[in-house]
Amino acid sequence: MPRPKTGDKRAAILRAATETIAEDGVGASTASIAKAAAVAEGSLFRYFPDKDKLLNELYVELKLDVRHAMIAGFPVAGSLRKRVQHIWNAYVTWGMESPAKRKAMVQLAVSERITGQSRQEGQGGFEDATGAMQQLITQGKLSGLPLSFASDLLLAMAETTMTSMATNPAKAERYRTTGFEAFWSAAAKK
Amino acid sequence: MPRPKTGDKRAAILRAATETIAEDGVGASTASIAKAAAVAEGSLFRYFPDKDKLLNELYVELKLDVRHAMIAGFPVAGSLRKRVQHIWNAYVTWGMESPAKRKAMVQLAVSERITGQSRQEGQGGFEDATGAMQQLITQGKLSGLPLSFASDLLLAMAETTMTSMATNPAKAERYRTTGFEAFWSAAAKK
Amino acid sequence: MPRPKTGDKRAAILRAATETIAEDGVGASTASIAKAAAVAEGSLFRYFPDKDKLLNELYVELKLDVRHAMIAGFPVAGSLRKRVQHIWNAYVTWGMESPAKRKAMVQLAVSERITGQSRQEGQGGFEDATGAMQQLITQGKLSGLPLSFASDLLLAMAETTMTSMATNPAKAERYRTTGFEAFWSAAAKK
């Protein structure tokens, strides 16, 4: 058996790509990514057939990562507010603890190189959260709007919130709370 | 006194850049932009010293364009709600009528090539609108948060709204209204 | 008016490609071709969109070149033998005077990168010669065989002849004559 293809190396490339793309955008060169991963440029192409595939897999991976962050401690039996707040907090925490992941995600999300297929794959997966958002729509002010509207709105508002949190870390906690209240007011009944 | 020919060509390049960047992202080549502008490749560099300068000037220009759209018919003496709603409507209308401008703006806004200086320049300018947003913050739920939070929030929510409008044009009007109500609920007092 | 795209440069690239391919085969790098043409590598791609196009255009060009060599002094009203001999002589002379062109042609002819379209284009053009070959078939030993058989046979036999001529230049003239007689015996009546 030859040297086995270590999952480690693939992960290292993905991690390096995250950081490099966060910094330089989707235009970051494969060379710079490989270097950041401490891997030869040729090696990168053993794990990803081409740059587009790398970009798309990273996108899906990051979406998966967010979802993981939301699953831990999800209050399945809690009130709607509790559940939505968990989603909000989990997302904001994830974003603040992994600024590179968050920035890379933003870059990838607006890139023409991410396929519809990948965006599809990025959506599904965490049914408890989806269910909560669905319920929020049905019972709230956004009644009649598509599910994606609510989730996109949460993402957008959380993004705005995080920008302020990053600018003024001292008031971060305050922003996180106010941001959620704003979202809740925007979406919940009454 | 006709505008000098020079101005026309510069404008043509900016217009072409808007469309090309909307389609291909910030990575669009200067050659493709020049071609879309029906201008020689080299001519582009007579109006913009380099690509970065073009990108930054386009960004500022687009921001200016949005502001222009907001000025027309601004209800200076109207209620706070009226004034904020005018901002919302003007922005959404601008975005829906100029999808290329909107898409280009999104691409530029997340690009690492847009300098802080340009972002600065892009902010200021329309005092009536700024005043309304300021008042909204002071008197509303977002009290204590920076001005930029409110405006960024409006932009983000409008962006989400426009995505839904574009996806389902039949319900566009409904989305625009619901979107505003959501924003108003999020930001206004009580 | 900017520097006009000189036909000279295109020709220089084609000439350089001929020599480089003659020496290194179709695998010759675009860099080596550009260098041989005393042109920047990027310039090569202003004249040919990609390497395949360069290869194919060179192929057609060389075929055209052969045909030109055959046209000069073609004895339109001569006997069949005279006309076929002219073709033979013109081809062999061309090959011996332009060894690089001949070698490059051989390389291109067997390459998978030359399209059927190019091979098509390479065929037609010199009707007097085609007519003579057609007549040779109809009236000779190869009656019933396709036209291409006769021309391919001539090419193949001439190629063999030239190899011997090159190996032993002292007897070149003798080889050329004997080669033709062999071809004539192979194809002509009786």
Add this chain to the structure above:
Amino acid sequence: MPRPKTGDKRAAILRAATETIAEDGVGASTASIAKAAAVAEGSLFRYFPDKDKLLNELYVELKLDVRHAMIAGFPVAGSLRKRVQHIWNAYVTWGMESPAKRKAMVQLAVSERITGQSRQEGQGGFEDATGAMQQLITQGKLSGLPLSFASDLLLAMAETTMTSMATNPAKAERYRTTGFEAFWSAAAKK
């Protein structure tokens, strides 16, 4: 006494190389050859020190293969015509039954990577055939020309014949016969 496993693998690589080179030319990657041979990429280099050696050994091997095909049933005591016709038929049959071998041979024959040494080795070996060709030259129209001229000519004419046979299989037999008659007319006395 079974052939050592080693020999099998070596043969598999050569067989795979034949097919791959027939299809993709000499530029076929060692990886693709290894894959076609169902062998690990690295294993190829246990049997051939480098790609050039593989190419050269394959060339010699294929030449040997042709010769084998000619030996079977060679009419040692037959007339000159019988013997030459056997050579012709054996070669054409070999080429038509093993199109990949034939195509690979063509590619290798024109490649700059095949050394003079290999070409040398490829020549000799089947004395009965060489003798017949020698006699054909001495007694025929090609008198005074080198031995290689006659054999190259046969090869070239057979190649042309096979091209036509492949294009129009229905008339294959007719082409094979006519081709031989053409060759015989070209080379034999009177």
Add this chain to the structure above:
DNA sequence: GATGAATGAGGCTTCATTCAT
């Protein structure tokens, strides 16, 4: 011995920018 992961040199191509006309 066999394997295939790892490598980096080198290949093709794009592109921002310069400059002769």
Add this chain to the structure above:
DNA sequence: GATGAATGAAGCCTCATTCAT
């Protein structure tokens, strides 16, 4: 001023070869 041909650095990707397992 305008043009677009020319350039070469840099980008993406392939590939022969090595070597740890």
